[in-house]
Amino acid sequence: MAEVLRVEKLEAGYGKFHVLFGVDIVVNSGEIVVLLGPNGAGKSTLLNSIVGMADVYSGRITLLGHDVTGKPPHEVMKLGVAYVMQSPNNFGTPNIFGELTVFENLIAASAGLSKKDVLKRVEEIYEIFPRLRELRDRKAKFLSGGERQMLAISLGLMKNPKLLMLDEPTAGLAPKLVSEFFSVIKDIRDKFGISILLVEQNAKKALEIGDRAYVLVTGRIRYSGDTKSIDEDRLAKLFLGQ
Numbered sequence: 001m002a003e004v005l006r007v008e009k010l011e012a013g014y015g016k017f018h019v020l021f022g023v024d025i026v027v028n029s030g031e032i033v034v035l036l037g038p039n040g041a042g043k044s045t046l047l048n049s050i051v052g053m054a055d056v057y058s059g060r061i062t063l064l065g066h067d068v069t070g071k072p073p074h075e076v077m078k079l080g081v082a083y084v085m086q087s088p089n090n091f092g093t094p095n096i097f098g099e100l101t102v103f104e105n106l107i108a109a110s111a112g113l114s115k116k117d118v119l120k121r122v123e124e125i126y127e128i129f130p131r132l133r134e135l136r137d138r139k140a141k142f143l144s145g146g147e148r149q150m151l152a153i154s155l156g157l158m159k160n161p162k163l164l165m166l167d168e169p170t171a172g173l174a175p176k177l178v179s180e181f182f183s184v185i186k187d188i189r190d191k192f193g194i195s196i197l198l199v200e201q202n203a204k205k206a207l208e209i210g211d212r213a214y215v216l217v218t219g220r221i222r223y224s225g226d227t228k229s230i231d232e233d234r235l236a237k238l239f240l241g242q
């Protein structure tokens with residue numbers, strides 16, 4: 001299985017604030033890899049480090065065979081990463097233009113695809129998120145939190161990435177929508193073959209759709225293995241440092 005991402009012995013943080021200690025993770029082609037851990041464990045920092053948005057002190061990050069350690073965000077994204085950042089209450093999602101319609105936002109995010117492929121990709125996105133087809137002419141500033149989150153993920157897909165990193169995509173969503181989102185994440189992998197690195201608080205559901213999992217506690221990997229070998233009891237113990 002080809003490797004999409006390899007993080008080795010990563011030490012990273014923000015200035016003098018050291019968050020990650022010797023972190024190793026791998027994402028293989030076509031996998032959904034789940035990253036779990038208590039609040040403040042460093043999950044977002046790990047994603048930020050991969051795309052050059054946190055300070056890497058040492059270690060190595062390899063993306064699709066390229067050494068991207070410490071490279072700035074635009075260079076890493078260009079290689080084929082889409083990063084849907086955590087967004088409190090789903091507002092202030094970066095990259096969404098409030099004055100543009102859903103359709104216009106999708107087109108604006110499509111750098112790198114030919115005109116024919118852009119419309120094909122928009123159609124594929126509408127198949128995954130039928131709600132966005134209904135909302136295609138609505139200005140993004142009028143979307144609900146869940147709808148904005150659908151759009152944020154879709155903007156990532158317009159970049160035709162090899163790796164999609166999702167940071168708590170279901171945070172703040174209504175319970176019914178949460179289940180839908182998990183099945184959509186699986187659809188995205190199945191339809192497009194995109195590898196997914198998923199940070200989630202909803203461990204049970206994430207483990208159901210994931211192939212492998214890592215558990216990060218106070219900046220260190222405490223579990224790495226397949227998602228079937230870990231349950232909520234074991235997870236709770238790991239979170240508590242046992």
Ligand SMILES: Nc1ncnc2c1ncn2[C@@H]1O[C@H](COP(=O)(O)OP(=O)(O)OP(=O)(O)O)[C@@H](O)[C@H]1O
Pocket residue numbers: 014017019037038039040041042043044045046086
């Ligand atoms: N830009 C920043 N500058 C300084 N410290 C930061 C910054 N962002 C996060 N931190 C700190 O880094 C630590 C790890 O935060 P991080 O957001 O990576 O954790 P997390 O596991 O994603 O948590 P959560 O599940 O609550 O989102 C926390 O102590 C946090 O306060």
